[in-house]
Amino acid sequence: MALLIIFLIILATSQSCHTPDDFVAITSPGHIMIGGLFAIHEKMLSSDDRPRRPQIQKCVGFEISAFLQALAMIHSIEVINNSTLLSGVKLGYEIYDSCTEVTAAVAAALRFLSNFNCSGETVNFQCDYSSYTPRVKAVIGAGYSEISMAVSRMLNLQLMPQVSYESTAEILSDKIRFPSFLRTVPSDFYQTKAMAHLIQQSGWNWIGVITTDDDYGRLALNTFAIQAAANNVCIAFKEVLPAFLSDNTIEVRINQTLEKIVAEAQVNVIVVFLRKFHVFNLFTKAIERKINKLWIASDNWSTATKIITIPNVKKLGKVVGFTFRRGNMSSFHSFLQTLHMYPKNNNKPLQEFAVLFSACKHIKDGDLSQCISNYSHAASTYDTTKTIENHFFMRNDFLWHYTEPGLIHSIQLAVFALGHAVRDLCQARDCQKPNAFQPWELLAVLKNVTFTDGRNSFHFDAHGDLNTGYDVVLWKEINGLMTVTKMAEYDLQHDVFVTTSQESKREFGKLKQILSKCSKECSPGQMKKATGSQHMCCYDCVSCPENHYSNQTDMDHCLLCNNETHWAPVRSTTCFEKEVEYLDWDDSLALLLIALSLLGITFVLAIGIIFTRNLNTPVVKSSGGLTVCYVMLICHALNFASTGFFIGEPQDFTCKTRQTLFGVSFTLCVSCILMKSLKILLAFSFDPKLKTFLKCLYRPVPIVLTCTGIQVIICTLWLVLAAPAVEENISLPRVIILECEEGSLLAFGTMLGYIAFLAFVCFLFAFKGRKLPENYNEAKFLTFSMLIYFIAWITFIPVYATTFGKYLPAVEIIVILISNYGILCCTFFPKCYVILCKQKTNTKSAFLQVVYNYSSHSADTLALSHVSLGTIHHVTAITNPSRNDNVTGCPSSNHSLAQVFTHIVREDATKVSKTWHQKRSSSI
Numbered sequence: 001m002a003l004l005i006i007f008l009i010i011l012a013t014s015q016s017c018h019t020p021d022d023f024v025a026i027t028s029p030g031h032i033m034i035g036g037l038f039a040i041h042e043k044m045l046s047s048d049d050r051p052r053r054p055q056i057q058k059c060v061g062f063e064i065s066a067f068l069q070a071l072a073m074i075h076s077i078e079v080i081n082n083s084t085l086l087s088g089v090k091l092g093y094e095i096y097d098s099c100t101e102v103t104a105a106v107a108a109a110l111r112f113l114s115n116f117n118c119s120g121e122t123v124n125f126q127c128d129y130s131s132y133t134p135r136v137k138a139v140i141g142a143g144y145s146e147i148s149m150a151v152s153r154m155l156n157l158q159l160m161p162q163v164s165y166e167s168t169a170e171i172l173s174d175k176i177r178f179p180s181f182l183r184t185v186p187s188d189f190y191q192t193k194a195m196a197h198l199i200q201q202s203g204w205n206w207i208g209v210i211t212t213d214d215d216y217g218r219l220a221l222n223t224f225a226i227q228a229a230a231n232n233v234c235i236a237f238k239e240v241l242p243a244f245l246s247d248n249t250i251e252v253r254i255n256q257t258l259e260k261i262v263a264e265a266q267v268n269v270i271v272v273f274l275r276k277f278h279v280f281n282l283f284t285k286a287i288e289r290k291i292n293k294l295w296i297a298s299d300n301w302s303t304a305t306k307i308i309t310i311p312n313v314k315k316l317g318k319v320v321g322f323t324f325r326r327g328n329m330s331s332f333h334s335f336l337q338t339l340h341m342y343p344k345n346n347n348k349p350l351q352e353f354a355v356l357f358s359a360c361k362h363i364k365d366g367d368l369s370q371c372i373s374n375y376s377h378a379a380s381t382y383d384t385t386k387t388i389e390n391h392f393f394m395r396n397d398f399l400w401h402y403t404e405p406g407l408i409h410s411i412q413l414a415v416f417a418l419g420h421a422v423r424d425l426c427q428a429r430d431c432q433k434p435n436a437f438q439p440w441e442l443l444a445v446l447k448n449v450t451f452t453d454g455r456n457s458f459h460f461d462a463h464g465d466l467n468t469g470y471d472v473v474l475w476k477e478i479n480g481l482m483t484v485t486k487m488a489e490y491d492l493q494h495d496v497f498v499t500t501s502q503e504s505k506r507e508f509g510k511l512k513q514i515l516s517k518c519s520k521e522c523s524p525g526q527m528k529k530a531t532g533s534q535h536m537c538c539y540d541c542v543s544c545p546e547n548h549y550s551n552q553t554d555m556d557h558c559l560l561c562n563n564e565t566h567w568a569p570v571r572s573t574t575c576f577e578k579e580v581e582y583l584d585w586d587d588s589l590a591l592l593l594i595a596l597s598l599l600g601i602t603f604v605l606a607i608g609i610i611f612t613r614n615l616n617t618p619v620v621k622s623s624g625g626l627t628v629c630y631v632m633l634i635c636h637a638l639n640f641a642s643t644g645f646f647i648g649e650p651q652d653f654t655c656k657t658r659q660t661l662f663g664v665s666f667t668l669c670v671s672c673i674l675m676k677s678l679k680i681l682l683a684f685s686f687d688p689k690l691k692t693f694l695k696c697l698y699r700p701v702p703i704v705l706t707c708t709g710i711q712v713i714i715c716t717l718w719l720v721l722a723a724p725a726v727e728e729n730i731s732l733p734r735v736i737i738l739e740c741e742e743g744s745l746l747a748f749g750t751m752l753g754y755i756a757f758l759a760f761v762c763f764l765f766a767f768k769g770r771k772l773p774e775n776y777n778e779a780k781f782l783t784f785s786m787l788i789y790f791i792a793w794i795t796f797i798p799v800y801a802t803t804f805g806k807y808l809p810a811v812e813i814i815v816i817l818i819s820n821y822g823i824l825c826c827t828f829f830p831k832c833y834v835i836l837c838k839q840k841t842n843t844k845s846a847f848l849q850v851v852y853n854y855s856s857h858s859a860d861t862l863a864l865s866h867v868s869l870g871t872i873h874h875v876t877a878i879t880n881p882s883r884n885d886n887v888t889g890c891p892s893s894n895h896s897l898a899q900v901f902t903h904i905v906r907e908d909a910t911k912v913s914k915t916w917h918q919k920r921s922s923s924i
Contacts, residue, residue, distance in 0.1 A: 028092050059099035063306075072332060098142055112136045113160070145216035171219050195322065203515075205516070212274055220298070239257040241257065283307060294511075302319075305369070323470065332412075474507055526541040549574055635672070718743065721744070726739075739808065766783040788823075
């Protein structure tokens, strides 16, 4: 029985096109005729590589989806005819099968342009077609951009309106080249922009593209390449397939494309701009090769049931597609349910479908589409036999499952746009007459018409496009069947994806789990480094250097931290605020230095108490008296206290105070030592001229005030002209050192240099008296203390210059403590030792005995042995502090120990007195 049916189909459809009317697929009369172009068959049948004769070829490969599109046009026209939109005016139609070939479409265009109601099917050549009345007033179609371009160039001759429901090539928006072309779908500019945005948002940057070798494919590829580059997406390969199935090389090119997909293992996302039959063949072979990728579908095939129902199509991986916005389909659904009762006269595709459907009546629902396709390839276009078994015709609502809602809605909008334009044009005309208006007049109205689909209002933009937006769909298996589900909407104006539910949002988020990158993603803290590849998406990842960071993945370069306030380690994802550092009170070194300073102050207090309690002893008196001792002890205490200003958070006050306090107090201390050293030199100088000079120079109070006053002037000028201040040292990479900037290094050096000069003079004077009696040799200790000072400060200069950071103040504190302890220990500790531990030597008699022994040793040729004890007791009486002569008093007296000893010699040794005036002894 099946073989008999096949034979009848072949026999009935073997007739070729003998007259133009044979070429018409579907027709219906009306006052205003609308042309239609649909690719009801997928290719033209030809036995040769190229045509031998100029004749219309037979078409094979019945396309159910295109058949439904033609039915949608018929249904929409009937809806208008049955409405009150066009009162008394009926729309008719002539629908042609383009067979997915430009040649057939151009032949149909010639028929559209032929003179209305002419006995011969001719297109008259005229210089002006303003009053020319063609066979139809407008054309709906075609589907493919390649065909629409060819048809549009012909229709431009008469400015006949052409409204496409699927052609999306961006070039068709050019109104200079295609002035009469309009469409009810967005151009590929928006589709490719949405695709590139989806790819970029999903984290893919290494993709493949497959397209067709025609105007649509090339333009879509170029537009997408521009959009991809703008979103930092690289195209790993671009495969181009022949545009038509009649091309014998298509199988070879598909195999080569699949080989390329397998070779590019890192490409897991492929954008496909193909026609339905291309995708069908590509996917069929890809399933055999077990290729699993994510496929991004263009609006051409994203909802094609023929492809969705391919066996094992789920093994190909995920399919995410873009489709036109859908509208209300209830009316068209009802139309399909009653289609078996629709008259098949003048509807050859409906007749052919009835035959094919009957031939596959025993096939299961899942294989019914493939059966129809297989049978249709064995036959020509139309069947003239009678209806066969109509009760199978609508089995399980078969046609409804092949409906592509977005395309059906676009066709409805195209018909409604023409219907509203005709209504506006016919309000003042009798449109029942064929010559009531010309196509170019309808075009002018159509460009500005506002129409509705029953819910929303639409109008064409300046480019003749209807930017309705896109639905993003996902192929998902539900109950064992692959189903197209809506995942999101794409807003053209704001370039954003709007998810419609939480489930859709989760599905949208799962796309990011798929990896399609040339190189491994650079994590935060790294940046991309270009490799030898020509693609910017192929790179190496390198760590961000110090003080740089990256906080996102795949950053082209690392960002620089603000080096003044922040820092970052190598491979950092953020900048860290620099820690402010200074020599704080809780620092262990600071605590140690403060402890030493407090210990020094304790020593000063102890020495003061000891000297106060032993005020009348020779040791205290020989030290210069209590006044000088107190002044020096106070200076030492201030020096120790000044170290406290070097610790803690620097303030302007502490910065100015610490150097001034140290400089003035230390200068006062050294001035007192200078006065004592000068006194020693005066007492024991043997040179008469030098002695006379020193007597004139020796003025204790003026010397101390003058020396100290000079330092006060230096510090005052320093504070006035370039005072020390708080400064943030940002030169360290990770910390900010809060420190005192000295203001003027010249002033700082002058202050220290002046102290060094006074200390050097003290050293010279003290060095002269270093050989005095051992028990009271103050000059020797003064010399040693000055050496300690010089060693400390000479060491300080290079250490201070090379030390950096918060411990810089500690260096100066250490030098101050060493200097202070050196002078304190050498000046006062020996005296305290004598006072506390050698009290027998701290008597007047013991003191004079030492002086006597020293003077006896100094007079090399004199014998002092005859000096009796009685004489010593006499001298003791002379040095009694109760007497007014103050022989052995503090330096404030005008008498020295040399005078005391002179008195002894005059009374007890006349010979000694002749030579004693040449020697002097110093008090300790």
